[in-house]
Amino acid sequence: MISIAQAVGSSTYPGRGILAGKSKDGAKAVFAYFIMGRSVNSRNRVFVEETDGMRTRAYDPSQMKDPSLIIYYPVRRTEDKLIVTNGDQTDTIWEAVKADGSFVSALNTRTFEPDAPNYTPRISAMATFRAGDFSLDMGILKAADSQGQSTLRAYYCYDTVEKGVGYFLHTYKCDGSPIPSFEGEPEKVAFESGDADEVANEIWANLDENNKVSLWVESYDLATGECVTRVINRNV
Numbered sequence: 195m196i197s198i199a200q201a202v203g204s205s206t207y208p209g210r211g212i213l214a215g216k217s218k219d220g221a222k223a224v225f226a227y228f229i230m231g232r233s234v235n236s237r238n239r240v241f242v243e244e245t246d247g248m249r250t251r252a253y254d255p256s257q258m259k260d261p262s263l264i265i266y267y268p269v270r271r272t273e274d275k276l277i278v279t280n281g282d283q284t285d286t287i288w289e290a291v292k293a294d295g296s297f298v299s300a301l302n303t304r305t306f307e308p309d310a311p312n313y314t315p316r317i318s319a320m321a322t323f324r325a326g327d328f329s330l331d332m333g334i335l336k337a338a339d340s341q342g343q344s345t346l347r348a349y350y351c352y353d354t355v356e357k358g359v360g361y362f363l364h365t366y367k368c369d370g371s372p373i374p375s376f377e378g379e380p381e382k383v384a385f386e387s388g389d390a391d392e393v394a395n396e397i398w399a400n401l402d403e404n405n406k407v408s409l410w411v412e413s414y415d416l417a418t419g420e421c422v423t424r425v426i427n428r429n430v
Contacts, residue, residue, distance in 0.1 A: 263314075270284050298349050318332065319331065319332045330352040361380035397409055
């Protein structure tokens with residue numbers, strides 16, 4: 195395993211990233227989502243907490259050009275689930291599970307983002323909480339060819355997550371033109387702390403200074419259900 199710092203700092207542009215794991219003492223489930231941006235439009239965002247999740251919002255509405263792929267709910271909650279994604283597929287999953295559908299069936303109706311030539315992957319995660327533990331589903335929808343004619347869908351379902359272990363899924367392998375998509379299974383990351391502030395500070399400090407935009411972190415007490423959430427916005 196690699197550290198959180200190594201995982202998020204290994205590239206100047208991992209794009210958008212989801213981390214999900216369990217603290218070393220097994221007491222907390224910890225989740226994080228961050229966004230980065232290279233264009234003015236992508237950087238013109240902040241995270242705003244809501245009662246049932248979190249949404250993105252334009253920092254300066256007068257500078258917003260195209261909201262279609264950058265304004266959405268990255269986080270939604272149900273009674274026993276937490277859904278985190280990098281796009282409006284959050285709502286697709288949210289609506290599906292409320293109607294007795296599944297994470298996989300919901301994402302099978304979606305594809306990658308229509309932003310040629312990058313064809314940004316849609317990355318998603320869903321935690322399902324149960325009696326002091328949780329299961330984790332993660333998925334990536336990406337272009338299977340350079341012309342964006344076909345979709346590769348990969349799903350990773352963990353019945354439980356080991357103590358001190360997390361998984362990191364991000365949109366891009368590294369910076370480039372076009373930007374190469376993430377490859378392989380979610381990266382296995384060491385989760386030492388269950389403290390939201392400590393995790394948030396470690397992620398934020400190691401994201402590329404020029405490209406980081408916003409970060410959300412939540413620590414969930416598996417015994418009590420208590421949540422502690424932290425949001426850091428570059429634009430304040």
